[in-house]
Amino acid sequence: MGDIMTASSQLLSGSLFRPSHRDILNGWRLGAIVDASSFNILDFGGASDSKTDNAKGKNSVLIPKGTYLSGSVLLEGKCNGPITFQLQGLIKAPVDMNSYSWFSFSHIDQLTVTGSGGFDGQGQKAWANNNCDKDPNCKLPISVRFDFITNSVVQGISSINSKAFHMNVLGCNNLKFISVRISAPENSRNTDGIHIGESTGISVAHSIIGTGDDCISIGPGNNDINIFDVQCGPGHGISIGSLGKYTNEEPVKGVVIQHCTLTGTDNGVRIKTWPDSPKQGIATNLTFDDIIMKNVQNPIIIDQQYCPFGSCNQKKSSLIQISKVKFNNIQGTSASPIAISIICSKTFPCQDVELSKINLKYNGGDTSSTTTNVKPRVSGQIFPSLSSA
Template sequence: MMGLALLPFLLLLSLASTIQGQSIFDVTTYGAKPNTDITQALANAWTEACASTTPSTLLIPKGVYQLSQSNLKGPCKSVPIQVQVEGTLQAPIHTKGDGLVLFSYIDQLILSGSGVFDGQGKSGWEKNNCHKKKICTKLPMNLKFSFVTNSTVKDITSLDSKNFHINLLGCKNVTFQHVTIIAPDESPNTDGIHISSSEEIYILDSKIATGDDCVSVGDSNKQVTITNVTCGPGHGISIGSLGKYTKEKDVVGVTVKACKIFNTTNGVRIKTWPDSAVAFMASDMHFEDIEMENVSNPIIIDQEYCPWNQCNRKVPSKIKISNVSFKNIRGTSATPVAVKLVCSKSIPCEGVEVADINLTYSGNRGPIVSECANVMPTITGVQNPQICAKPATIGALANAWKDACTSTNPSKLLIPTGVYQLNQSILHGPCNSTIEVQMEGTLQAHPDPIGAGLVLFQYIDQLTVSGTGAFDGQGKGCKKNDTHLNKICNELPMNVRFSSITNSIVKDITSLDSNYFHINLLSCKNVTLQNVTIIASENSPNTDGIHVSRSEEINILNTQISTGADCVSVGGTNKQIVITNVTCGPGDGISIGSLGKYTKEKEVSGVAVKSCKLINTWNGVRIKTWPDSASAYTASDLHFEDIEMVNVSNPIIINQEYCSSNQCNNKIPSKIKILNVSFKNIRGTSATSVAVKFICSKDLPCEGVEVADIDLAYNGIEGQITSQCVNVIPIITGKQNPRACVEATPINPPSTTD
């Protein structure tokens, strides 16, 4: 009798063997046999492996096994749990179900082995029409991972899936390595690996040949890395399509590096739908060290992606693309248009960098070219083809510029007295000699503005812009500028933009009623603006007079600015900015910042504001940084001296809790380190009782702040003039009205007598 009682226990022991503390659950011990359906045997083996309290391995040995949909669900007690596939799991010919094997809610899963997941897709591809229709019957995938974390998939093969080969949904910290994916190039909608609503996903050292995107990164993803992937045939490596469905969210941080793409219909691509169902951002996307071999459309941003006419192309995409780079991309293009950057008309791409592109086209459909719309990329290194070389507008100004720029003698482009209507005009260098644009007339923007700016100067050395003329943005008629209110917004055209301009001077001109910034300097060096006049009403939003970004050795001298935002704003990544004898008002004063809003910002150093007069402004001289900063760096050597204030609110400010229109988390301290700052000889009248306000970061208090000879009077009735200080102990010398940071210990100058 005792022997009979032991039989169930011995039978249970026989189902799983143990090797070095790890339990092995072989599906064949649960009744699985080659060339039969093992759905139930696999389910039973998974149930016991998942429930094991020791690390376990579910083994599918060599052989061909039929399998209906298998749901392998956690959470599991076994950590880690390994599924080792050495055989072939073969899907049924029918097209029912979500997938061949579905993993869900598992932590520390390892899927490995030399086995194959065979979707037998040939039986279903003719029914796969989801790439053509919004409403369709979705076919089964080979593998689906839902809410799987801290896991690895390695060495397996996915063959002939009916739909996506591998799909990730809601996953975190999952690595795919040495994965092989195979399907013919005519198999529809068979994306190799599709990622959605996931983060920290790594696709490494894999080979993908399929009929759609080798890798597609959908919406709501963060920190996806694709490295050393060989792709082809297929549709290349894509971010998108984005914007098709209403609940999509931001895509941030996608890196594609050291990949080889061959015989594909696209190369590296970002694609968004026009008439988007939702508005969000796609940012920090980088493609680097990519080899192309006979690839159609090697480099693409396509914000008019609309396959099979499933959308309204006339309505621009609402997806904001920013901070994108294409670097060191080389090889052969199968199409003459090798670089195509077509961005949204309503929300142009920003921060696009194109560097060291060397592509050749051996076909007979013309020379290799690029195509660009609603984007102004930063271009460096080798450029084959020339990137965005074609001017955006054709007309008298463009033609005159072309002749003047190609002249081998010093040349002058004259705009005589008169009023001239102008759409966006791109005046692009480099030029063969020094060149002057003499403005005596008025260039008047279209009442319904489009594009990045009225006049865009790019890549020019020794440029002079002068004259008594005006750039008139006609901004009074525009009520669309909400850039100061929303992260995702329609940025309107500036009046004048200088990009990558060196050793140049802008003098005597007037900027009137811009829709957005009046004058913007981006990546400039050794540029002087002198005797410039800027005029807009005090209620014109976001109309900074002069905005400086990523530049050095910029001098703003003897200039008068009246506008609705900062008279001068110095953004991130600037060095050696001098602002002297500027009269500012009305407006928001002279500001360094805001700093820390964007991820790629870098240090600001060496800003001097001297001998300026501020009248009836909302702020005086100001340093402002965002809490919950997107980047961490220093802002140093910032000096304000000999400033006259007339009825100025908040005359002296450091504000490290600047959070315009509640676009950030105020509870997280700023990561911008402010140091070596001085406010000296600042005098006049304050329109607010708090005349000196230093609010520094709790995590990174300000250091080296000097306050000397402050003499401000309050002309209101709300109490006495005061100061407010947090997380700073300034060095205080000379006259102090109001007393700065009364809780700090003043440092008096040394006595001059013995």
């Protein structure tokens, strides 16, 4: 933290950061806080010139308007009170980065990240050189990480052109994303908008996300996830999974994706599991409700033979048991003839799958569907009608 405690005593009475005198990732670390206040980085050596590495500056809660270059930053608790990180400016990552993450918030209770500013990952060079499908040791930084954050809100900020995932959520509880804006071109590989893992009580609402991968991806170990009023596109849609790749995966229970619009995406609402799962798993109580599809390649899809890049044994059958799935009031247009594709595991067929009020049309002609290893319940109008493979 440097000498922020000494400097702040000349500017403010009370409320200040305690110094840690320890650099982490060449950046900032949050120590204990007395009361609550904010510090302007321009008052502590920051520079808005797109050249100075502001990660080497003093701690700050307020990032004012301007453009700032910053290396890797870790803001870490525990903290004795709520934390507000107000971002009004644009923070840019170095073009060349060799790290697992760029900006990280870790082990903080009652964190608020807010403002009209954003994070620019400057990922164009990284996309061109992305070989992660062939190199398991590849290292591309996630733009913004939220690790073990509780009772917190992220509101209003934006993320553009991340090198890998835009935002990653891990081990969090009661974390809300409201009115966030995430953008990268459709050819930017592995730039998931928000990836959620091993967390409980996460919500994403009133947000606009367009990327080169999943707009929102929900991995293993998640409970009580709510996605509401999200505009997705371009990208690969809103996905649960992939699941079943690793042996230590926990179940996914209780996901509601509601009142969303997907435009020009490769997939719409999707559940995906690996066919050669090393261990049995569970995905249950999954609801997709009130969804509008606009020229979406695969509007409704369960794929238990998910195998990107041919990197698995497709002769095996997925060990992930999918159950209690509802697709309700899904309307719009498909960019392919097959609007509904539900391909379930031979070993663990999908259980208790329900479809109601589905109307998906293909502008190029007739629309069809395919179902395998599942006997779904149908109510209301279903177009296209369901057929078994």
